[in-house]
Amino acid sequence: DQQVKQNSPSLSVQEGRISILNCDYTNSMFDYFLWYKKYPAEGPTFLISISSIKDKNEDGRFTVFLNKSAKHLSLHIVPSQPGDSAVYFCAASVEFSGGYNKLIFGAGTRLAVHP
Amino acid sequence: GAGVSQSPRYKVAKRGQDVALRCDPISGHVSLFWYQQALGQGPEFLTYFQNEAQLDKSGLPSDRFFAERPEGSVSTLKIQRTQQEDSAVYLCASSPGARTNEKLFFGSGTQLSVL
Numbered sequence A: 001d002q003q004v005k006q007n008s009p010s011l012s013v014q015e016g017r018i019s020i021l022n023c024d025y026t027n028s029m030f031d032y033f034l035w036y037k038k039y040p041a042e043g044p045t046f047l048i049s050i051s052s053i054k055d056k057n058e059d060g061r062f063t064v065f066l067n068k069s070a071k072h073l074s075l076h077i078v079p080s081q082p083g084d085s086a087v088y089f090c091a092a093s094v095e096f097s098g099g100y101n102k103l104i105f106g107a108g109t110r111l112a113v114h115p
Numbered sequence B: 001g002a003g004v005s006q007s008p009r010y011k012v013a014k015r016g017q018d019v020a021l022r023c024d025p026i027s028g029h030v031s032l033f034w035y036q037q038a039l040g041q042g043p044e045f046l047t048y049f050q051n052e053a054q055l056d057k058s059g060l061p062s063d064r065f066f067a068e069r070p071e072g073s074v075s076t077l078k079i080q081r082t083q084q085e086d087s088a089v090y091l092c093a094s095s096p097g098a099r100t101n102e103k104l105f106f107g108s109g110t111q112l113s114v115l
Helices: none
Strands: A010-014 A019-025 A032-038 A045-051 A056-059 A062-067 A072-077 A086-096 A100-105 A109-114 B005-007 B010-013 B019-024 B031-037 B044-050 B053-056 B065-068 B075-079 B088-095 B110-114
Touching: A010 A019, A019 A032, A019 A086, A019 A109, A032 A062, A032 A100, A045 A056, A045 A062, A045 A072, A072 A086, A100 B031, A100 B044, A100 B053, B005 B088, B010 B019, B019 B088, B019 B110, B031 B075, B044 B065, B044 B075, B075 B088
Parallel strands: A010 A109, B010 B110
Antiparallel strands: A019 A072, A032 A045, A032 A086, A056 A062, A062 A072, A086 A100, A086 A109, B005 B019, B019 B075, B031 B044, B031 B088, B044 B053, B065 B075, B088 B110
């Protein structure tokens, strides 16, 4: 039962254009959503996050949009740069009664930005 | 060190061998997670420590998997009698507090290949 889904395994975008990565989730109890970026042979690194009480968060070239009614979020990168080429993971956070949060990840989308 | 360190970087084991994977989290980080990432998939939760206490081990696939963090810093993930299906990248992540809403800091992982 995949609670976080990234239905596009890959995306190819021209440098300077907008990249849009999508993510769907099923659990309405998720209270925080995060995007991680992963280069080959490295661990994922945090990129941007959004609380479930917001619908948009922006950080430089990166913007995350959250549509709670549709249980959908998206990451926009504009303008896209070749260095953005990586695998992007969507993750959702859920709080447990033991006083901690756990992240549930999607399968990832491989973004290729070409000149 | 400045980041999360994992060793070994690569591990090849014959089926049936026991393996031990080490994680050095960022100094002072309270939370430590182990994730398993199969090829082409996102990281999947294995277990969680808050200091030395293992609060959640619901993701461990079988009783062949065992994790410990005896002094609340370094953690070891042990897999007994390895099977081919255990082949994956094992990621360790830490965070300063118990709430991981903001971000986890990941190590580069240990790539385990069981032959």
